[in-house]
Amino acid sequence: MKQLLYTAVLSICISAFSFAQEAVEKSAPPAGNAVVGDYYGADVSSIAVEKAVSVENLENKFNDQKKVENIAVKGEVTDVCEKRGCWVTIKTENGSSFFVKMKDYAFFVPTALKGKNVVLEGTAEKKITSVDELKHYAKDAKKSQTEINAITLPKEEIRFVASGIKVVN
Template sequence: MKLRVLLTVLFTCSSCFLFSQEDVEKPAPPAGNAVIGDFYGQDVSDDAIDRAVSVNQLEDALKKSSKIESVAVKGEVTDVCEKRGCWITVKSDDNSSFFVKMKDYAFFVPTALKGKNVVLEGKAERKITSVEELKHYAKDAKKTKSEIDAITKPKEEIRFMATGIKVTN
C-alpha cells in the first residue's frame, strides 16, 4: 500500500513538472539603450571597425564568392526581433539591407538597437530563405496577417551570422 501511494505521488509530481515546462515563455530581449560603445556577443575590435566594409561592398564581394568566413560590416539597424532580440536587419546608405542572426544564439540585442549604427563581425553568405522561414521572421517582427500572407516565394538574400555587434557613431 505504501509503495502504491509513493509511486502515485512520484508520478503526479513528475507529471506536473514536465507539463509545466511547456508553457515557459522565451525571455524578452535584453534591456538597454544601445549607446555608442556598447557591444553584444564578442567585443568588436578597433581594427575591425577600421576595416569594416559597407553593405554595398559586402554585396559586391558576395558576387565573387558565395561565402565570406570573416568580415566586418557597418550599417544602420532597421529592425530588431521584438520577441527575443535574436535577429536584426541592417541597411546601408542606399537602403540595401541584409538579415543578421547571432551565432549559436549565444547573445541577444535590445530593441533599442533599432536606428543605431553598428559594426558587425562574423560570416556572410548568399542564401535562399524558404517561405516558411520568411513568414516566421515576419511574425517575429509583428507584421500584419496580410503582410505575412503576401509572402509566397523564397527569397535569395545575404545572411550574416554575427559573433559580435558594436554600437558606433
C-alpha cells in the same frame, strides 16, 4: 540504494536544465539603451570598426564564392526581433538591407538597437530563404497578417551570422 539516489539526482539535473532552457527560449530581449560603445556577443575590435565595409562592398567580396568569413560590415539597424532580440535587419548606405542572426544564439540584443549605427563581425552568406522562414521572421517582427500572407516566394539574399555587434556613432 546508491543507484536509486544517482538516478534521482540525474533526473533533477535534467529537469532543471530543461526548465532553464525553456525560460531562456521564452525570454524577452535584454534591457539596455544601446549607446555608442555597447557591444553584444564578442567585442568588435577597433580595427574591425575602421575596416568595416558597406554591403555594397560586401557584394564584391563574394566573387564566385557563396560565403565570406571573418568580415566586418557597417550599417543601420532597421528592425530587431521583438520576441527575444535574436535577429536584426541592417540597412546600408545605398538603402539595401540584409538579415542578421546571432551566432549559435549565444547572445541577444535589446530592441533599443533599432535606429542605431552598428558594426557587425561574422560570416556573410548568399542563400535562398524559404517562404516559411520569411513568414516566421515577419511574425516575430509583429507584421500584420496581411503582410505575412503576402509572402509567397522564397527570397535570395545575403544572410549574416554575427559573432559580435558594436554600436558606433
